[in-house]
Amino acid sequence: MVGHAGTRLLTDLADKTGLTSGFVQALGSDRVRRSVHEPGRVAVDLAVLLADGGEAIADLAVLRQQPGLFGPVASDATAWRVLDSIDEPALQRLRAARAAARELAWAQLVETRRLLPATTIVGRRLAGFVLDIDATIVLSHSEKEAAAPTWKHTFGFHPLLCFLDATGEALSGLLRPGNAGSNTAADHVVVLDQALEQLPEQHRYGNPILVRCDSAGSSHAFLAHIRGLREHGLHIEFSVGVAIGEPIRTAITAATDWIPALDSDGSLREQAQVTELTGLIDPAALAGFPAGTRLICRREVPHPGAQLSLFDQVNGMRHQVFATDTPHSAGMSTQLLEVRHRAHARVEDRIRTGKTTGFGRFPSRQFAINQAWLELALTGVDLLAWTRHLLLDGPLALAEPKTVRYRLLHVAAKISRTARIATLRIAEGWPWTEHLIQAFQRLGQLPEPVP
Known part of the structure; x- marks a missing residue:
């Protein structure tokens, strides 16, 4: 037995x-x-x-x-x-061996299932690949090299990871000290470049690629690196969270053309609206972003336990803003772009299950x-x-x-x-x-x- x-x-x-x-x-x-x-x-x-x-x-x-x-x-x-x-x-x-094995696994998948899995939003398949980057805290209960106090007032490591949304594959990961910055552009560049190397070459250069991050990935240097990858033959775009500063708060207050937000199944989401802020923001506040960047805001009645800023408390709504360089010509409405970005939350599940698959402790x-x-x-x-x-x-x-x-x-x-x-x-x-x-x-x- x-x-x-x-x-x-x-x-x-x-x-x-x-x-x-x-x-x-x-x-x-x-x-x-x-x-x-x-x-x-x-x-x-x-x-x-x-x-x-x-x-x-x-x-x-x-x-x-x-x-x-x-x-x-x-x-x-x-x-x-x-x-x-x-x-x-x-x-x-080892990374090169993983990339070669991935290429063969995808070839086997195409041969046996005829189609690679794709990210879907509101029942619509997105072309190409969606890469989700996020960091997490891994606790250490003893003194280990590079273990340090974290921003959550714990002690351990702060690895940065990248997952392929459609398949759940873990493309890359960078182990960092616990006090590593959340929005360090250099670390995001390393993780993204290693993740791109994991994509088989014929897929990497033949399909659109979307990079999604929370506001930690909205540093101007990282977004400039993503835009610069186009010069190397990649059809790549970004969708990243943005911290709400004074220029954005002013634009939110001035916005009037709010439209209903969508749920993941395509139905209208109650008490939630979206709007584009790009034309309402002082151009100086957008100067550090790549040309063509759009800012989109979502507001909704806060759920119990939601963490609200003073601005949100005064307005009685919870606001979230993200930046994307997907052009209007792509044929995606503001509502679809918002649903697409909100699906970045799936990376939290990837990290949660990944912690039961080895990187929950070192x-x-x-x-x-x-x-x-x-x-x-x-x-x-x-x-x-x-x-x-x-x-x-x-x-x-x-x-x-x-x-x-x-x-x-x-x-x-x-x-x-x-x-x-x-x-x-x-x-x-x-x-x-x-x-x-x-x-x-x-x-x-x-x-x-x-x-």
Whole structure:
């Protein structure tokens, strides 16, 4: 009998997408004598462990104690040594291996499902890709390198992350000290550039790309970098939150052409309106934004517990403003642009579930090891996303990681051997047995990576 039988899906999927071979090559050793455990294979096992819900290197025991299911798995000490060996050049090679595996996974997805997932608003598919950037606080309960007091009066780290909205894939992440600024343009540039490198080249240059952030991403330097990417052949736009200063408050007070806001399903949202402020704002206040930037405001009756500024309290409405360089010629109304930007809130769910997939805690006192851990956690998020899109259907294809783990990955099974053939027998009465069997069958039918 074995546990976590469905987790074998993740291990095999890493092989099928070329992730394992890519990691082995990225962390290959120049030593004449090959090690018992390839460093790249150990890194994949750690990514699988994190995707499976493990939180510490010691949790490798769950895989190690089941060699009939997972094969030979490295000891904790070996895993520590592998993490310790991952320097910045090795991280870059791991990122390149992830990008290559993503390219193959997308090709397999197009071949088997005919279409890549797309971001939708009010039932309308958006062309291209939507990248969501956001930061989060990860607490540290002990002294670790670069752990520091945070703006929330806690102690830990302040990583900055980028997710692909349509698929939930984790494109990039930058581990930062707890006191790192929320709106540091240089960090946003690094995370965005690494995220763009993760998109397969034929998709990166052949489709529109939208970058969404909250107000932390509205620094003029970051927006100028996004606009500058157009000179490199990218069709890229932004939609970022904007802090409400005096010029914007003046424009809000002067605005008269408010129209009803929309809910995510396209219906009118009660007690909420939107309007464009661009023509009402002092041009000097827009001087730092790229040419063609538009400012759009949403106001609504505040819900219980909403945090209101003094301006909001006086007016009795809660106001939110965002900037976008999507032109009027794109054919999107002010209402649709506002719904599109508000969908950035989905990144909060990506971060919440990502914290249960590895980057909710960091294991080491050394910053470099924790940065490597973050990269493997992002890999684990990708493995779960590819599993859902390539191998699952129905509600499970949309399920959060916890649901996938409890229903599929953590199922018990029995390994039987007959005529040198090993068979994994899953309990017939388990409600999701057929889903798991179908997932293994689809896995076996995926095109093999070219060596």
